[in-house]
Amino acid sequence: xxxxxxxxxxxxxxxxKRSALELAVLFAGICGLLLVIRPIPHVFFxxxxxxxxxxxxxxxxxxxxxxxxxxxxxxIAVLFMACGVLAGVQRDRITVQxxxxxxxxxxxxxxxxxxxxxxxxxxxxVISVCFFILDMVWKCHWxxxxxxxxxxxxxxxxxxxxxAAPTLLGLVFQILFxxxxxxxxxxxxxxxxENRRGxxxxxxxxxxxxSLPVRCSVLMxxxxxxxxxxxxxxxxxxxxxLSELVYSGEGVVSRxxxxxxxxxxxxxxxxxxxxxxxxxxxxxxxQLTLLQQPExxxxxxxxTGGEYTGxxxxxxxxxxxxxxxxxxxxxETWEYWIxxxxxxxxxxxxxxxxxxxxxxxxxFVRHLDESYGTLYMPYYSSWIDRTSAQSVRxxxxxxxxxxxxxxxxxxxxxxxxxxxxxxYQQIQTAYMQVITDAYTVVPEELLPxxxxxxxxxxxxxxxxxxxxxxxALRENASYTLTPGRAPLNEDVVExxxxxxxxxxxxxxxxxxxxxxxxxGIPARxxxxxxxxxxxxxxxxxxxxxxxxxxxxxxxxxxIFLEDYGWVPVEVTPAxxxxxxxxxxxxxxxxxATSLSEISLDIELPGNSGEAAVTQTEQRGQGTGGxxxxxxxxxxxxxxxxxxxxxxxxVETLILLPLFLDYRKLRIRRKTEQMKCREIFAVFIRxxxxxxxLSGYDGTEVDFPEKLSEELPCVERQEAVRLTETVRRAAYGxxxxxxxxxxxxxxxxxxxxxxxxxxxxxxx
Numbered sequence: 001x002x003x004x005x006x007x008x009x010x011x012x013x014x015x016x017k018r019s020a021l022e023l024a025v026l027f028a029g030i031c032g033l034l035l036v037i038r039p040i041p042h043v044f045f046x047x048x049x050x051x052x053x054x055x056x057x058x059x060x061x062x063x064x065x066x067x068x069x070x071x072x073x074x075x076i077a078v079l080f081m082a083c084g085v086l087a088g089v090q091r092d093r094i095t096v097q098x099x100x101x102x103x104x105x106x107x108x109x110x111x112x113x114x115x116x117x118x119x120x121x122x123x124x125x126v127i128s129v130c131f132f133i134l135d136m137v138w139k140c141h142w143x144x145x146x147x148x149x150x151x152x153x154x155x156x157x158x159x160x161x162x163x164a165a166p167t168l169l170g171l172v173f174q175i176l177f178x179x180x181x182x183x184x185x186x187x188x189x190x191x192x193x194e195n196r197r198g199x200x201x202x203x204x205x206x207x208x209x210x211s212l213p214v215r216c217s218v219l220m221x222x223x224x225x226x227x228x229x230x231x232x233x234x235x236x237x238x239x240x241x242l243s244e245l246v247y248s249g250e251g252v253v254s255r256x257x258x259x260x261x262x263x264x265x266x267x268x269x270x271x272x273x274x275x276x277x278x279x280x281x282x283x284x285x286x287q288l289t290l291l292q293q294p295e296x297x298x299x300x301x302x303x304t305g306g307e308y309t310g311x312x313x314x315x316x317x318x319x320x321x322x323x324x325x326x327x328x329x330x331x332e333t334w335e336y337w338i339x340x341x342x343x344x345x346x347x348x349x350x351x352x353x354x355x356x357x358x359x360x361x362x363x364f365v366r367h368l369d370e371s372y373g374t375l376y377m378p379y380y381s382s383w384i385d386r387t388s389a390q391s392v393r394x395x396x397x398x399x400x401x402x403x404x405x406x407x408x409x410x411x412x413x414x415x416x417x418x419x420x421x422x423x424y425q426q427i428q429t430a431y432m433q434v435i436t437d438a439y440t441v442v443p444e445e446l447l448p449x450x451x452x453x454x455x456x457x458x459x460x461x462x463x464x465x466x467x468x469x470x471x472a473l474r475e476n477a478s479y480t481l482t483p484g485r486a487p488l489n490e491d492v493v494e495x496x497x498x499x500x501x502x503x504x505x506x507x508x509x510x511x512x513x514x515x516x517x518x519x520g521i522p523a524r525x526x527x528x529x530x531x532x533x534x535x536x537x538x539x540x541x542x543x544x545x546x547x548x549x550x551x552x553x554x555x556x557x558x559i560f561l562e563d564y565g566w567v568p569v570e571v572t573p574a575x576x577x578x579x580x581x582x583x584x585x586x587x588x589x590x591x592a593t594s595l596s597e598i599s600l601d602i603e604l605p606g607n608s609g610e611a612a613v614t615q616t617e618q619r620g621q622g623t624g625g626x627x628x629x630x631x632x633x634x635x636x637x638x639x640x641x642x643x644x645x646x647x648x649x650v651e652t653l654i655l656l657p658l659f660l661d662y663r664k665l666r667i668r669r670k671t672e673q674m675k676c677r678e679i680f681a682v683f684i685r686x687x688x689x690x691x692x693l694s695g696y697d698g699t700e701v702d703f704p705e706k707l708s709e710e711l712p713c714v715e716r717q718e719a720v721r722l723t724e725t726v727r728r729a730a731y732g733x734x735x736x737x738x739x740x741x742x743x744x745x746x747x748x749x750x751x752x753x754x755x756x757x758x759x760x761x762x763x
Contacts, residue, residue: 023062025176026135029148030054032169034124036155040104041489043097045117054124061132072137076129083122094119106488107310148173254279264550265369267376269302269527271313273493273510275486286376286529286548287395289364290536293544296402298531299556299568300365300376305525306439308514310446311492313525321438325430338427345424346408346565347382350401352417353409361402366395376528379568380406406584408563428562435560439522442514446491449498450511454518462559463586465519467594469512469571470579474595477501477508479573505572509555512571522560526568530554561585676736676744680726683748690755698723713754714747722747 031051038045057079064072087094100114131144152170254277258264264283288298305313318339326335351360362384365376372395381400413421444451457468476497483502486495493510496503509525516523529552536544558566567583574580581591674682680698687693692710696703704719714722725744729736736744 021176022136023058025173026131026144027055027058028169028176029144029173030058030124030128030131032166032173033127033148033151034120035166035169036152037101037120038166040101042113043100043104043116044113045115045120049117050120050124053121054128057125057128058132061129062136065136069137076133079125079129083125086118087122090118094122104489145173255281259283262369266371267302267367267369267374267529269374269376269529269553271303271305271315271525271527273311273313273506274504275311275488275492277482277484278504279481280550280553282549282551284368284547284549287366287368288531288536288546288548289366290544291362291542293536293538294361294402294533296404297533298363298378298529299526299554300378300529300531301526301558301568302374302376302528303526304558305513305527307441308443308510308525310443313510316524321431321434324434325427328433329426329430341423342427342431344382345427346406346563347380347399347401349408349410349413349421349424349563350380350406352413352421354401354405354407355412358401358405358407360399362397362399364395364397372396379403379566380564403567403584406564432560432562435522436520439524439560440517440520442517444518447494447514449494450514451518454515457519459520462521462561463590464594465516465521466569466581466586467591468519468598469515470581470591471595471598472515473497473508473511473571474573474577474579477503477511478577479504479508479575483507505555508572509557512557512569516557516559524558524566525555526558527553527555530556530570559583674741674745676726676729676741679741679744679748680722683744683751686748686752686755692755698726711751711754713750718747 031054034050034054037043038047061072061075064075097114097116097119101116101119131147134140135144148170152166255264258279258281264281265285267285286300303313304316306316307314322338322342323335325338326332331338347360350358363378363381375396378398378400380403381398384397384399410421410425442451453472454468457465460468478501480502481504483496483500483504486492486500490499493507493514496507497511506527509527513523513525529548531546531548531552536546538544554572557569557571559569561567561584564584569583570581571579582588684693684696684698687696693703693706696706700706704716704723707719707722708714708716722744725736725740729740
């Protein structure tokens, strides 16, 4: 029995508190969560099996919870036991499915397709049970909400385009979740119960405002729905501008963190192919000092990549190559000589054969953070003897030649140098024999599209391959420091070239290195710094210096050329999109002719063969003026999104009046079943909501007079009878009769009709 004498059962109480709508919202969130898995490559599951099982689990728990809570926990124990037994019996199969799922999320180049229905059924059952306990039994709403929200928001990180169905289910879950659980605040529950009982609230301020949480929850739901629709439209129309705004904010945070942690002044060169954006701080990292101004761009390499492992280059290890060379040259006894002779070969041969007119330059490199974990070496160089000039300067130094000064003539060497020349010739010949196998290796299983693109180019001359690579990069990618995040389950290079069509130097250099190798030409990935001659400033003492910031950090490709060794090949376009490719022996005019003749019309999996219009290109389009803010919209690209939006809007417009009519009818029927005290509580709330008798709760002495003054549809005698009837029902021993209930109900309906008519006249 409750305080009013009405009989109450546990069954009815539970069913009142745990509505079917709450269960439907939870089921929608679970379905949306499971549908996120559907786009994972190389795995699939049967929706016709999974969702009926999940629905049966949720509905059975709901029914048992409404009948008897003890039975619910028995079912939960049985479900967990069944899942554990099934997972144990099918252990090998489950292990295979988990491995396939993880590989689809995080690995590129997976070829097999695995049915993971059993795994999803087990996972979905466990998730459903846990969410049901948290949300509907323990009332811990935030954990299921947070879990579903985080997984759906994090899906793009794994390259999952979740599609319309899970997106709509997620939106339904988000909006209705807030509508229901914001209305379930303590103030609302206490005021609702007290008013239903007809008792005077111990918190009159809260009692008079009990509908505020309801209005807030409905308002929040409406605001969420409007924001979702507006965000979809804004993203479709002005996605580029929003991306730039987001990247600007992310860049500020990134640069601030780098400066605070001291990383901004650290010189870092490695083989990681970035899957995100590149935010530079402009902080100085190196100081270069030269005896004379260089003529060519200085490429200072700090890292040289050998094996590509998918997103990363492993550092080169040439010790096995030198061992193989020693065996082929019969130099086993002098194997330790080979590395030293090789690293000085081209500098020493150029010095010996170029003549006295060509003098090497001198460079000193100082790390401003005084950390020398990575050393940066120019091409065609030799270390300066540390007992001479190096000993009086910080850092380290090199003697080097510009590329334009390299002119090795094997016959034009001094007599006393010919023995060394012969050693150099043997070393170069042996090195050229071993690098083909070492530096043409490509993991083709990770790069199916790139492999297919280069398949017919294997064995072509170097210049033709270079022209082909530049044409492919020019047609498929544009330069930007903010290409966005690459998904974890796709190779970074393939994603950048065939899907995203945007990237910066590490992406261009990695793609070009792999393409050279696929065409049979030895190539390596290099990262370091590229400093143009114009950035050197002459000091008073005649020396030329340059402050090297992280804006000079760069990556490029190097290929091996006879009589030059490894030479840099610049494959990253300039800011205007042009390419400045040069290496010894390259005919620039022939390259331009070859570029004009190359047509990349090959159809690749996941690529139409046509260069996509990138965001960078779109930013550069327009005729000027304010109208450039409104870009041209590709309706074909957004047709599915437009159809979904139109469908949602039309269904909302059709169903909203029906829902409102149903709500009015439901409230009216509930009112017809109420006693006069409950009706009077509804009456007071209605008046407050409409703006009448604010601050009155019906117990005041002047309430009847005030009611008849503000509402002409109620006479003063009726107002007095109304308050006396409610007071007698509240404090009298017999309660109210049916006639009294009908009288109060009639007043309530009459006032409601009068208030609505007043609103219509105002509008």
